[in-house]
Amino acid sequence: MHIDPWILAFSFITVAGTIGMGFWSARRSRSAADFFVAGRSVSVGWNASAISGEYLSAASFMGVAGMVMSSGYDALWYPVCYACGYLFLLLFIAGPLRRFGAYTIPDFAEGRYDSPGFRKIAVVFVLFIGFFYTMPQMKGAGTTLHYIFPGLPYWAGVVLVGAVITLNVALGGMKGITLVQAFQYWAKMFAISLPVFVLMSVYGGYGKQLEVQGQSPPAAIVETNRLALPAKAPADNAWLNPFGPLTTKAAKAAAPRLAQPSSVIAGTNTVADPAAQKAWLGEHERGYALLYTYSLIIALICGTAGLPHILVRFYTNPDGVAAKRTTMWVMILIGIFYVFPPVFGALGRNWMPALYSGIGVNGTDGLVLKLPTVLREKYGTLGSILSGITCAGAFAAFMSTFSGLLVSMTGALAHDVYGRILRPSSTPADRMRMFKYSAVLIGLVSVLLGTMVENFEINFMVGQAFAIAAASYFPLLFMSVWWRGMTVKGAATGMLIGGLSAMGAISLTSWTTFISTQAAKFKLLEKAEPAWFVAIKAYSLTDFWAEHPLLRILGEQPAIWAVPLAIGLMVLVSKLTRTAVPADIRMKMLVLHAPEQLGLKQEYIRDHEAGH
């Protein structure tokens, strides 16, 4: 098939630039500290751009736009909470954590509780959350490469991008990444905003795109203001207003069964009559949707404050005040960015509604890449150039986030598992070598996982990684910073049970989604379902969720119960084991909270060294 030279050129320049900068800075990064926390000398401006660059992943760049197009208003919570989650980080965690001074979250976990055993548990979640977050980045990579090279299968794109970034990280470490990330923030900002401005100047502003929703216009207005929607698209009112397709999915799936439960169970009636369904939905739908919305908000806000690959960057600030200033700038940088993807979503609904009919790499997740090509008809190559720019932005998005995740997961493996647990006597040179081997290992696993998620929405997957972070690291950090009564047993119990139960609940509902999207794919391609699929389909749990919509919502969005569960367990178990509170807890709390000018950290280090 035809390969657009403009799109190819822009994408190639981004990839070549990223790799080039990685190599360039690799020569400048020598010591172990350079590798892990960039020598702790990164300025506020650089660091804020780098954190933003790393944070704005494929989910933000491609996924949010796609999800706003597919689900409408409810999907707006994602960009808003992705940005505002930083406020919680700023209010409760950023300053104290920086003052305490450690390389990674597992360092903090060990230092706060004087427990090397706790480090092992904490490391596990760096990897869990990291892999959950990696999968959507890989989907972004597969989708983008499939778009640039239409004949290329999805998995090949995943393998290619995975290999390039793994090489880059293995050579450059974190210092290289800081530079590349900072550059990539500005690349992404440019790539998302320029096409939006051009498209709005041609098709009308943000408000106008929304204004046409919900009007019942004659055909002529449809021609000039929007294109006709395919049957699969949600109706205008459901799309534009709260409690639309995303949050009411569970209730809608349950209505046919629960509207007339007795006749359905008796087998006399498999589909309830429409009037009864409508009445049942009228009674239950909005309540369930409200619950879904709240749980999503909690997951995203608390999850941001518990993302290990973002938190590690706060240690690259020179002091606690700089850490706070950095967070402020990150909020401004990413806040401005997040205004744009929903505009893409609204434009896409009006001008590229054909995407509603596609699935996997041809569905709404490709919106940001494809939408500028609608300009081709009127303006020729301008459409291709803008599409090339958004492709370059998409590369910047999944490459920077995947690099950050890889550094963080590799750091956990090389620094914590190898350097602290397996071989505490290893030399810095050993650890540097191990960093490279670990990067390759984690890159391989990420690619493997990435090939399996073609039919999941990018943004949805990232939301789930947030929910796991919200139920594990957020309670750990929040409680460890503010409550001196926490014991290591309390912290470990809460984090493990909260995090694992959230992950379990999410996996159960994702399993059902996997089966149903896979079945839809076979149907669309008019292929017979293979034997392995028929065998696992029997265990899809679809019927169970249809009978228990409330459980489905709590499984898909577990934060509303998992975060209180984790905190509750932390308090309960800590109270039961209160004799195990670290002996020097007052000093630890002082180091966390007292202004750095008082010089308490130095004193604390001296005390500790004297004691060991």
Place this chain on the structure above:
Amino acid sequence: MALEPCGKVGFHRRVTKPEPSDPNWIHSETFLRTLQQRQLRLSLGCAMAFLLVVLGLPLANYFAPEFMAARVGGFTLSWLILGVLFFPFVWCIAWIFIRRSIALEKAEVADVNSRAASKPSSN
């Protein structure tokens, strides 16, 4: 200089700041308690302002759907609040917090130093 982790707490860099001015006061229970309480009060105040809006908006959507669907420049009111106005609102909270928290830290350091000055023998 290669900076390596030292000690089991994972500190990596020696801080060359002045010694604590008044060890007795800094290490007293009262000092820590006031310090934490002041900081927590500030953080909670800002968090409340934020939570009121972020948790109130779904409620407004639930109880006053017609009002939230009113059109403002093409947007629905609810879309305008969530998709555009929310970001500057949060920046304001963050800005106020940072100013106050830096001022708080300065005040604490000044307080400790003034106590040290009034009790020179304790150092």
